[in-house]
Amino acid sequence: MCELLGMSANVPTDICFSFAGLMRRGGGSGPHRDGWGVAFYEGRGLRCFHDPNPCHSSAIAKLIEQYPIKSENVICHIRQANVGGVSLANTHPFTRELWGQYWAFAHNGQLAGFNPDQGPYTPVGDTDSEAIFCHLLNNLARRYSELPSLAEIADTLSQCCAPLRALGVCNLMLSNGDWLFTLCTSKLHWITRRAPFGPAVLSDTDLEIDFQQHTTRTDVVTVIATEPLTSNEQWRAYETGEWRLWEKGETKIKGHCY
Amino acid sequence: MCELLGMSANVPTDICFSFAGLMRRGGGSGPHRDGWGVAFYEGRGLRCFHDPNPCHSSAIAKLIEQYPIKSENVICHIRQANVGGVSLANTHPFTRELWGQYWAFAHNGQLAGFNPDQGPYTPVGDTDSEAIFCHLLNNLARRYSELPSLAEIADTLSQCCAPLRALGVCNLMLSNGDWLFTLCTSKLHWITRRAPFGPAVLSDTDLEIDFQQHTTRTDVVTVIATEPLTSNEQWRAYETGEWRLWEKGETKIKGHCY
Numbered sequence: 001m002c003e004l005l006g007m008s009a010n011v012p013t014d015i016c017f018s019f020a021g022l023m024r025r026g027g028g029s030g031p032h033r034d035g036w037g038v039a040f041y042e043g044r045g046l047r048c049f050h051d052p053n054p055c056h057s058s059a060i061a062k063l064i065e066q067y068p069i070k071s072e073n074v075i076c077h078i079r080q081a082n083v084g085g086v087s088l089a090n091t092h093p094f095t096r097e098l099w100g101q102y103w104a105f106a107h108n109g110q111l112a113g114f115n116p117d118q119g120p121y122t123p124v125g126d127t128d129s130e131a132i133f134c135h136l137l138n139n140l141a142r143r144y145s146e147l148p149s150l151a152e153i154a155d156t157l158s159q160c161c162a163p164l165r166a167l168g169v170c171n172l173m174l175s176n177g178d179w180l181f182t183l184c185t186s187k188l189h190w191i192t193r194r195a196p197f198g199p200a201v202l203s204d205t206d207l208e209i210d211f212q213q214h215t216t217r218t219d220v221v222t223v224i225a226t227e228p229l230t231s232n233e234q235w236r237a238y239e240t241g242e243w244r245l246w247e248k249g250e251t252k253i254k255g256h257c258y
Numbered sequence: 259m260c261e262l263l264g265m266s267a268n269v270p271t272d273i274c275f276s277f278a279g280l281m282r283r284g285g286g287s288g289p290h291r292d293g294w295g296v297a298f299y300e301g302r303g304l305r306c307f308h309d310p311n312p313c314h315s316s317a318i319a320k321l322i323e324q325y326p327i328k329s330e331n332v333i334c335h336i337r338q339a340n341v342g343g344v345s346l347a348n349t350h351p352f353t354r355e356l357w358g359q360y361w362a363f364a365h366n367g368q369l370a371g372f373n374p375d376q377g378p379y380t381p382v383g384d385t386d387s388e389a390i391f392c393h394l395l396n397n398l399a400r401r402y403s404e405l406p407s408l409a410e411i412a413d414t415l416s417q418c419c420a421p422l423r424a425l426g427v428c429n430l431m432l433s434n435g436d437w438l439f440t441l442c443t444s445k446l447h448w449i450t451r452r453a454p455f456g457p458a459v460l461s462d463t464d465l466e467i468d469f470q471q472h473t474t475r476t477d478v479v480t481v482i483a484t485e486p487l488t489s490n491e492q493w494r495a496y497e498t499g500e501w502r503l504w505e506k507g508e509t510k511i512k513g514h515c516y
Contacts, residue, residue: 042310044382045346050305063321088303097354100380120378120399122358124302141378 002092002108004188005076006173006224008180008246012042012070013221017200017209020065021229022076023055024204034081038064039093039104040071041177046102050091072248073175077106089125093173094133096121098140099147101176105133108226109169109185117142129172136160136174150179154245154253157181162257165241171226179247182224183257184238190224191235192249203231220249260350260366262446263334264431264482266438266504270300270328271479275458275467278323279487280334281313282462292339296322297351297362298329299435304360308349330506331433335364347383351431352391354379356398357405359434363391366484367427367443375400387430394418394432408437412503412511415439420515423499429484437505440482441515442496448482449493450507461489478507 005022007015019038036055040047047069055061055078077092084090092106107129116131119138123130139160144152157174164170165185174181182188193200195218197211215221224246228235238244244254263280265273277296294313298305305327313319313336335350342348350364365387374389377396381388397418402410415432422428423443432439440446451458453476455469473479482504486493496502502512 042346045308045310045349047308047346048306050303052300052303059321059325063317067317088300088305091303095353097380097382100382102382122355124355124358124360 002077002079003226004106004108004171004173004224006180006182007071007074007221008224008249009072009219009221010248011216011219012072013219014068014070015074015076016065016068017202017207018223018225018229019076020207021202021204022078022225023061023065025078034079034086035091036061036076036078037091037093037106038074038076039095040069041073041175042069042071044101044177046095046104046177048093048095048104050088052086052088052091073177073180075104075106075173075175075180077108082110084125084127087125090127090130092129094130096133096137098137098176101147103137103174103176105136105172105174107132107170107172109171111164111167111170114164114167132164132170132172133174150245150247150252154181154255158243158255158257161243165257173224179245179252180224181243181245183243185241185257187226188224188238189226189228189235190222190238191228191233192220192222194220199232200230201232203229222246222249260335260337261484262364262366262429262431262482264438264440265329265332265479266507267330267477267479268506269474269477270330271477272326272328273332273334274323274326275460275465276481276483276487277334278465279460279462280336280483281319281323283336292337292344293349294319294334294336295349295351295364296332296334297353298327299331299433300327300329302359302435304353304362304435306351306353306362308346310344310346310349331435331438333362333364333431333433333438340368342383342385345383348385350387352388354391354395356395356434359405361395361432361434363394363430363432365390365428365430367429369422369425369428372422372425390422390428390430391432408503408505408510412439412513416501416513416515419501423515431482437503437510438482439501439503441501443499443515445484446482446496447484447486447493448480448496449486449491450478450480452478457490458488459490461487480504480507
């Protein structure tokens, strides 16, 4: 299975610490040798890094681990290929523009017999993940000519995601830079860090951080990951079928896909 | 003025040498302190790096200078902001998906009174460059429901570009990964390197390369840049209003916008 990592924060925050933990799983402590990618929102801009090579030996991954790009919304993915060969075109996160905003998407799982809705958004590669992304955007673009309310977005996404659950595993993350939509059909965990901040110790590598030295009292930072990344904190598990739309580190809307 | 750099080759080729020369102009030997970006096609995939910081001091630029990403089509841009603030969203190249292909675009110049055609492609930032890109894609998407012939693409692009000439300076590069379309309304140069390959010396920095050691007899590599990048080779200047569509290092179609 691939691994997902997302962040939602109320202040631009770097993800170096969590990224370092995730990267160790990319062909290091984990079996995910088939590329990795990360998307950072900075204002309305989106900065993406993609590498079809294993992340634990990637020069680009090393750079990002040491380069504190500060963002309020981040989506990161390391890949273990099942559908679709190992190539740059099949490397998550995928991105598109809709309503003058960049949208980014990453997914783990596999769907059987998925028949995506057609529309202006067409996959470039041959993963079912990118097909799901285009399916969601085609549905949004068909229903709304401009950015609707958050409630309408959440409603459309949960309606579109519900039938996917029956087709297989579909853990996903989607963002337009303002918020982060997450769906768990098999495995996803989250932790919200806020004052008083304390130390955190990565599970996969010998690295510890004291968040108190890097934060202010009003910071709220939520990290969402396939598996908990730290060994000394209490992560919470999503329920099966649960979706959460995060904004500024807080769950803004949540529900279940049945 | 911003500076453009493009490459079209018949074999995946790294652009480290030319990139090194261009980067020296980004706040080093040139006045272009307002960010830089580069788009590399690898198969159907597109790898982009964007940085709103000056490239001569950018950690990401240093990485790329030393990291031989091999590509048949590359677009690179360093920016001196005029319209649009310095931000990630305003950093070229811009990218979109059309007909299941990634399209990348960079531009230098300024247009006065430009009224872009509307359509599914909407700018995210506030540069007129991104507005031109969306204008071109909206025109292509309106005329064709799937990828047309190269002649039809070239015809549509040259028709759309002709009125832009009257509005100001519009040097641009556009690619879908198969080819590289280039337009010069004020300044653009090109050089095609093929066997027998020889040495080249950068104008902006103390760097020399012997291409013979990095090529085979059948390689054809064209580099297009605002200003010639080497001091010991004969670059050719585009004529004013001239456009060229490059494929595998050769001019496939060319013409003039009147």
